[in-house]
Every structure is written in structure tokens, then in C-alpha cells.
Amino acid sequence: MLTTDQLNTLRFDLQALANIEYSEILDELLDHYAALTEQKMANGLTFEDASRWAWADMGSGEGIQRLQEQFVKSLRQQIAARHKAIVKSYFRWPTLVTTLLIAVMAYQAALFIPAKWLVTAIFGLGVLSFVVQLFIRNSSRGQNSAQRRIAVEYLNKTGATYLNIFQLMLNLPAFLTDDRAHLVRNFLQSYASAGAALGFIAILYTVSFIQLSYERFSYKVA
């Protein structure tokens, strides 16, 4: 059985020489590295020699690093595939019909709502979703679990899509009022319906992130 100091030496090798940074893969490789070292020590080698042989058997720094790369790549693919499946599961007929109904309702209601409130409400929809995303990112800060870190990286990357929807919502008035300043009523109605539909889609997109983060961040190495 290896001493704590010896285990720390092996852990240092993995972290410093092979840049193993994710706890899941580090624990697994440390156990393997330690077991190999113990086996060689049982054959009469000193800890230093045994660990050197074990390191070489495991593929040295480059080989071990490749294990982490493959692990991360596979995890990224799993997260992207799961998110795609979540988003796809939302966009069925009930969601499409609801989105359309929300847009029609907003179109009808726009006439009775003051323009300032309307713009604020739609802006609020976008901000709400954005705040949720920021909360997800911050809540997992400082975690070294691969599941969490890679899911957050994915969130940051794909969050750009959301931001584009949000930008579109904000820029919609300018787009719709181009050369049509006199059609204030039409503008308000169009903006309200398109904005509400986009807002609804943005919220669904955010909900998909919440579902994904709940699944991934709550992942536990049992």
C-alpha cells in the first residue's frame, strides 16, 4: 500500500506532467497509476523506479494527456447531443401553436397597452432569460468537475445564439420603423407580436439550459 506522500507524488505527476485537470479522470488515472506502481514494487522495485515504469506503461505525459482529451471530447459530444434533444423535444406542435397564439394575443393586446409598458415588458422577457443564464454560470464557478466545467463552456458558447435572439428583439423597433414612422400603431402591434414570439422562444431556449444544467451539474460520481 502506498503512503499519502507517495500518492501525492503520483497525483503531482498526473497534474503537472500530463496536465490532468478534471477530478473524474484524475481520480481514475491516479488509482490506475498507483495500482501499476504497487505491482512493480511487489516485484522488488523502489517506489521511484516502479512509478517511472508505471508512467511509461501508461503512455507517459502525452499518452495520458490524450486520455483526458478523449474524455473531454466525448463529454462535449454528449452534452451537445443532449441539449439538441432537449430543444427538439420542446418544438413540437403544442409549442408552435402556443408561440403563434402568444404572438396573436400580443398583436390584439398591443392596442390597449401603453407603448412604454409594451417595450419594457418585452425587454423584461429577454433580461429574465439572460439573468437565468448568468445565474447558471455563476452557480458553477470554481468547480473542477469535468461535467460542470464542460457544460458551462458549452453554455457560454451556445449562449451566443440566445444573445442573437435577444439582440433581434432589441433591434426590432428600428427595423420595423424604417421609413414607416407614421405607422405607429402597426409598428406597435408588429413589434408586440414578433417580440412576444421571440421572447417565448428565448424563454424555451433558456429552460433547455436549465434542464441541461440540472442534468449535468447534478451529475454525481456515485
Add this chain to the structure above:
Amino acid sequence: MSTNNQQLLKGSLSVIILKLLEDREKMYGYEITQKVKELTAGDMTITEGALYPALHKLEAEGLLTTETQVVEGRVRKYYSLTKDGHKQAASRISELTAFVENLQTLLNLKPSF
């Protein structure tokens, strides 16, 4: 073990893992490599570079589940078959067995002149 053997082994590694886990309740990475070595009298060795990606892939497919235990001051990750894993193990093993039998038939063909 030759490079050709390594290639053959890599192609059937997931089935080997499923078979080993079908016969035992749970195993950890190093144990799997040692078991393969022992069962084949050292003819076959599984490298870490092939084993762990295969284990992680099977886990991602939902065929394996994991649990960790602290053993001798370090964390040990044990793999075991899920319900789906048991079903898949049976089907993949019989597929590979049939393939190997067919391969043997082909390789044992006598040349006809």
C-alpha cells in the same frame, strides 16, 4: 502483442468489457486490464489509451454505471452493467461469437485447385 493484434482487440474491446462485467458484479479499470492479461496468459494486453475511452463510451451509452469507493487512500471507480447493459452484453457477445465462427470457417477453407 503485435500491432495487428492490438487493432483486432480494439475492435472487440467493448464486447470484452461487457463480457467481463457480465460475469462479475463490478470491476475497476486496472482490474479489467489484469483480468484480460490473466485469462489470455499474457497474450492480450489492454492499454490504458484504449480501455478508458471504451469504458467512458459505454458509460455514456448507458450500458455501464459507476460507483466510487475510497480504497487505500485513493478513489476507485467501479463499473458495473446497467439493465440495458446486461441486454446489450448478451446480444453483442452472440454477435461477436457468430462473427468469429464465420471467420474461422473462412480461414479454415482449403484451397480448391
